[in-house]
Amino acid sequence: MEAIILQILNGLDKGSAYALIALGLTLIFGTLGVVNFAHGALFMIGAFCAVTLSRILSLSHTVVDETQKDFLGNPLQVEVPYVYNIFGQATGEAIIDWAVPLAILFTIPIMIGVGWIMERGLIKHFYKRPHADQILVTFGLAIVLQEVIKYFYGANPIPTPAPEAFIGSFDFGAMIGFEAGQIIYPYWRIVYFMFAAVIIGAVFAFLQFTTFGMVVRAGMADRETVGLLGINIDRRFTIMFGIAAAVAGLAGVMYTPINSPNYHMGMDFLVLSFVVVVVGGMGSLPGAVLAGFLLGILESFASMPEVTSIIPGINQVIIYLVAIIILLTRPRGLMGRKGVMED
């Protein structure tokens, strides 16, 4: 039982990342009908927003500290971040420590902007062209974005720690009444899962309970009719693209403490996220979220030593295997709608 709960928990954080990226992909697909291969790059850009913010906050100048001496007896030179000068030492330290969560605020406008530029600048010209062309041009864009990031940040992963308060693990088993020491789980992963749940909830609430969301849903169902009613549906879809980009970016920001970001992290996630979208059903938002968590948990179960000793390497192929089986038995995916991408 403990082992099962532990594997479910382990699957949750990866599942959250899959679900967030897949949610964005599906939003774009459902509204604009575009297969966005650059979505992984948006995830990566989000992660690098966090890196950038933590670097900006740590910008420092050298100050001579008269009270301390180095080993030669000269006054010690210390690097003091500018943040200390503005907010004072204690607050400054806290701000630097909380750089990753703070990056959320910084990332949302940037990602919406990036998404808006992408949609208006490039993708809108591809609505009328075949899906293969959309895949190709966004694939090219993903390469370009990835290389730009590589040029500025280098090819090595950049470690970006979580705030001090969330470093380390806690005993989840003891909290829910199991023996102590059985289910140990890192704090940040549970934070990530809760964050993902909030974002997913917010997106659904936005679509479900606001007028804007209602119009967007109507547009997803029948774009032409909504347009005929005198609503500028293109503008709303562009905004949805920005929101989808922001969701991917936020997933990236919060993922940085789990995995140090590098320039190809987006592509690594993208391939799996596409599988997730297809399993969940093209164009179905709940399907994408469900499939994301399901496949994440499945993957973590498959990597249990008990399982890999029976079927070696199953953890590497399980997701693809499941995707193939689902695509062949339930062509529309788990929750796919009728008539979406059936040619």
Added chain:
Amino acid sequence: MFGLNKKDSTLLLIVAGLVLLAPFLLNPFPEGSAMAQFNAGYPDLMQRFVIFGIFAIGFNILFGLTGYLSFGHAAFLGVGSYAAMWMFKLFGMNVLPALALSILMSGLFAVVIGYVSLRRSGIYFSILTLAFAMMSYALAYSVLAADMDGPDQQGLLQKGLTGGETGLQLTLDDPRILGQQTAGDGNLPVPSLFGLEMRSASELNVGDWVFTFSAGYYFSAIVMLLSFYLSIRIFRSPFGLVLRSIKSNQQRLSYTGMNPKPYMLAAFVISGMYAGLAGGLMAAMDPLAGPERMFWTASGEVVLMTILGGVGTLIGPVLGAGAIKYMENILSKINSDILHSWFAFLPDGLEDFVVTLIYPFIGKGWHLTLGIIFMLVVIFLPGGLVEGGQRIARAMRRKKQTASDDDTKAKQPAE
């Protein structure tokens, strides 16, 4: 000629001429000159041109004719490489049986993967092929690399079927029942064609120029010309016509009473066999096979090549493969010192400015250039380099025509 019409024969002859004279054509700059780094006429790179040319020709038979975008074609490349390596290990170093096995094995793989994937179309087909390729990659990387002889055994399968991360290599104690286990000097034997070693090469010095003729290159080049000829025949055959009709309207094709499925599968298998052949040739040129050949970026690369050159055209994929491999090997070698020496004629400040402007696009950043060129091609030239060439040719012709029209008008006497 060979059952081709006049236009296609000319094309084949031109390609044959270019490929056979490549050691001269790709070495236009004398050795030791500043431009010598643009020379691509060395065997290693030329072999890559033709091998990836074969890969792209095969991919084009599937994507160009039927419009089904496979994102997992590298799986067949990898299977071909592994098959050829096993042939080298078990039977001997002759390349012909090795290539035969690569084609056969990748064909079998393609039958299985194609049968399953072709049940869906569009983006689903792309994802299915991608999933299969990534599965093959994961299997080759870890599962099939497990020791199958049991622990502590030094057998043939001690690193599994694929050798895992390090890849499959030749060893001195491979059986090689039809050839020698070791070469005369006690080293590993080299892949050969009835005694003609693939890595043997002769050099020709003309003035400052050095031209290298490698047996491996000419062997690959002839294989590529054969595959190119075959692809022309496929393009012009009734079979090719059916494939094209699948691309333009599958439904209408079904209404005429034809079942497109077997044709699709045949195209998929043929294109998989081309990829396997390319993989086998890669192993024959450099006896090594690793799982990274199956990774999805390798599949992405062949997509780039085909699109860049011109999808659905005969010569496009070869051009695209050449262009990308040239960039990968030549552009990536340029560093900032070389750039500085190029722009040394500019005033200092301007020189630095120009160099910093260009620097991100060369050297390690060549992928950026590739990505930008690729995007520009997809956006403005969906037909790739071939369409670009055609447009330029058309514009030239039109200009000439209008010029000659003016002439004739002027010469016509007024009545």
